[in-house]
Amino acid sequence: MKTPHIAIICDWLIDFGGAELVISHLLETFPDADIYTSVCYMDHPMLEGRNIYTSWLQRVPFFNRRHKLAGVLRPWAFRSFDLSGYDIIISSSSAEAKNAGYSKRGKDTKHFCYCHTPTRYYWSHYEEYRNMMEFGFFNALARLVLDRLIGWLRKLDYEAAQRVDFFIANSKNTQERIVKYYNRESEVIYPGVNIPVIPTAGEKGDYYIGIGRCIPYKRFDLLVDAFNTNGRRLVLCTATDTHLFRELRSKSNSNIEWKYRVSNDEKDELMKGAKAFLFPPLEDFGLVPIEAMAIGTPVIAYGKGGALETVVDGVTGVFFSPQTPEALNQTIKQFEKMEWNSEKIREHAEKFSKKIFQEGIQEFIKNHAK
Structure with missing residues (x-):
């Protein structure tokens, strides 16, 4: 049996946080996998020697360095990837990466989505994001655009979720949200951390x-x-x-x-x-x-x-x-x-x-x- 050709998809690669730790663990698990993302400006050892493919957003002035403003465009950026040469797609997503493989994939390709949460700023935290935007001068414009487009963006997000073959939730809490917003079942697999070999208990500070x-x-x-x-x-x-x-x-x-x-x-x-x-x-x-x-x-x-x-x-x-x-x-x-x-x-x-x-x-x- 041939080794499956795997693509790992992530929303963006900007800073190293919890989502990126999961990506690093997936890359260790599947060492021959290629990486696809909307934009990448992160210099990290986990990316060394990897095939990394970024979307056309990487080449768009203004949006390429302001990825938070590009949410309206990201579904299309991910849908533009041609993933027809892959046997398995693994998206690790809290945003739009689940759109990858929406249409351009092989007929036998399986898409597994490791879901950190259904897209927060469309669903569970919509009002919070709307009222506490981080776009400075562009806040008023961003609210206006979001108010006009939120129904359409939710529709796109829901449709993308229906094209995923299997959902994996990072917690029972996320599992419940996947049912609530996407009407999909999922398996819970908790993400992991590196456990120190030597006990690290010691004097506590103040x-x-x-x-x-x-x-x-x-x-x-x-x-x-x-x-x-x-x-x-x-x-x-x-x-x-x-x-x-x-x-x-x-x-x-x-x-x-x-x-x-x-x-x-x-x-x-x-x-x-x-x-x-x-x-x-x-x-x-x-x-x-x-x-x-x-x-x-x-x-x-x-x-x-x-x-x-x-x-x-x-x-x-x-x-x-x-x-x-x-x-x-x-x-x-x-x-x-x-x-x-x-x-x-x-x-x-x-x-x-x-x-x-x-x-x-x-x-x-x-x-x-x-």
């Missing part, structure tokens, strides 16, 4: 930590408001230089320290020394809390969404609710009265290892690609 993209739904604003009030030390790490990042940094008190584009080693050291990792968004899953637990650091998370599937209340972390600075501060007070066992926290994280993820993906595709 600070809390938050890590992620500084975009509206990640709720860094909630962390800043909470710690401006409580006066405790907070370290915030981000790799996104957005208007929101600059706004929040300017309003942060001296107890809040911002770090921009830290290395993986520095991030791990900061996470290891933190009292707790703070996770305020309503996320479909969330890999960074698992990374924190993998090095023995407890998590304080908003008590809804994917965090309920990864954090064990009172064992590996605690939850706060509602999603307000006041609720977070109250939970921090409770957290500081509790005892935490770093080894137990780390043991729990092993359930979400890279190895388990890769084996699950391989098995699912092997069983359904026939």
